[in-house]
Amino acid sequence: MDFVLSQFLGFGGAFVALIADPWTYVYMIGSMFLGITFGALPGLTATLAVTILTGFFGNKIPLDYSLIALLGAYVGAIYGGSYPSILLNIPGTAASAATALDGHPLAKAGRGGEALGLTTTASFIGTLIGTFALLIFVGALLLISKNIASPEKALLALFGILLSGALMSEDLVIKGWIAGLIGLAMAMVGLDPLLSEPRFTFGWSYMMSGFQVVPVLMGAFAIPQIIAGMRHVKAGTLLQLSDRILPHFPTIRRYMPAIARSGVIGTGIGALPGVGEDVAGWVSYGVGKTVSKEGDKFGKGSVEGLLSSETANNACIGGALIPLLVLGIPGSPPAAALMGAFMINNVIPGPTLDPAIILRVVAILVLASFTMFLMGLFTARVFIRILRIPQTVFLPVVLILTTIGSFSVGGGINDLYLMLGVGFVAYFMNMLAFPIAPLVIGVILGGMFDEMFRRSLFLSDGDLMVFASRPGAAVLLALNAALIASQLPPVKRAFGRLRKRAA
């Protein structure tokens, strides 16, 4: 109890310091506007919003302010995806795909304003639930994580890549794992962390320092989006709002149990390494459909269906920051971009992270959720107008943004070549249904995995039992083994037989 109280007191101090600084509002409102715009424009994603802002603000302003900008954009973009889902039946981001199933029928029935009001309130409550979990669990987990040594860290990084590969793959799980391994392989370029042995540099001095994170992020997330979006698209029919955008508190009170359930699901899924808001939205929607009394109305304009996905995808933000801040393992693709911002500021998320940064992150998220709520209610019509901008107009500007963003982080033209190369590879991977998120997580965690894996072996004089002799490491090893075994054909067949028997 004392711990919880001290966390709340720490949060109170951080929040007061945050709101007392006038620059906070400049960065927060600006980044929130940009985030909602990115979320609202189909073809731009939350990850891209955070990535582009990392290029711009990452190491150019103090970390305190860049965190405001990046987290504001993250919260705004996840929420902003609901606008085109409801009014155009086109999800603005993958995270709001499930929102379209019930949001658009509601808008067609003349309840578009009500749907937007409900998603605004659900996103607000969802963000607060995730943030609350972050405040409570991150402190407790940080205490535990101080006992985590090299073997656990290596196995956790591997688990993050394997889990992300398994859950983010739309086609075959094997493709997600291949993407993760490609990311890991990219992280091997440069001087190795223990012996400074050059690896795969091909005599190019630029490669000695390895692949820079920001150009890789820009290439992986921006270039495929630009290539895919630069085409003539017939404009969708934008439904007009006939009612006002209001929070509808009686409806919220009625569906509070569903909102709370979705918030918990979203936070839990966010806390899984490498699994993002889209999975949270769909899982929460699926659970809601199964357990709700009005499950048969899901997909036909159900308010509960709408609240289930929208609460979960925003609650996922707080959840995704838990593994990032505690272990240095991003919980979602936008969190991976956020980790890039930490890395270019020489701040290493994990057990050694200054607790003051965590409290500031929590304070920023709370302020961001209030800002989002107010902007969602009072400036929604501005964002609805933005939906009319064709993607062939804004994507060329995104190309210029990513170019100057990548250039300015490293200050060299080589970073642009890297961005372009990664971009083309990512485009082909998208075309072949290889997910990009595991690749990026592999690039970010590759260095840590390599260093921790070899350090464990070095300290144990080459004894492989070091990965099984400690309780934490043994559990993680078992989880990794189970995850791999679950995809082996004989195991899959055995599970299939069991399922049939149970049915």
Added chain:
Amino acid sequence: MDDDKLVMRARDFWASTLLILVSLFFIWRTLDIPLLGGADNAVKKVEWFNSAALVPLGIFTGLLLLSISLLMRSIREGGAARAFNSVGLGWDAAEALRFTTLMLIFIVYIVALVPRVDFINASGLVITALIYGYHAGQRERMLLATATVVVAGVFALVLHFPQSEWNAHGDDWFALVLWIALTALMLWTGRGERMAWVTPMIAIGAPLLLICAMAFAFRQNVPNRSSLIFSQIEYHYYVTLRPLWRD
């Protein structure tokens, strides 16, 4: 199995083949890194568990095994049988042309224009070309837009290839002329269309705003500082404007 899945398995056939070759190449390259112990002139070499080759070897072996597994699955599910004809691969000529032209524009922009030509100029040209070429979805416009950017890039490469010549202005003027010509064509062919008069505003405004923010607000390095337009902006910022509030 539906047709989309079959197309995917045919593509998987080629993807896995390429991945196998890439894995084998990198396994071979990894073998150059000292792996096993022993001694060289009485100096103890690295142990296997401490070697810089250990993790890459594991990664590329894993990649090789997964790629073989993907190849086997592709063959088992009929991917190999469809992999040798364009219909089986789901080849779309229009989509291939769209991708090729975009790839050319991006490569020329990053490799030839950004290092050599004024950033506002190069970016304005590329924004105009992309909107003109791809907004209406017309093949001729797409080809003309690509040709304009490629000509500007080739000119810059031929005229000022070495880094010592990147500050010269010949290619800046040439790209500017092409940009004005493409804008004029867009305004002429799109008379009365909103897009025609909005595009020049975006093409000038976006790069101008971004480079000024990066150079003067964030004080960061920007591409090609001494170029035609930006050098003038920088000069007047420091000589004409800044003294107004510094004094």
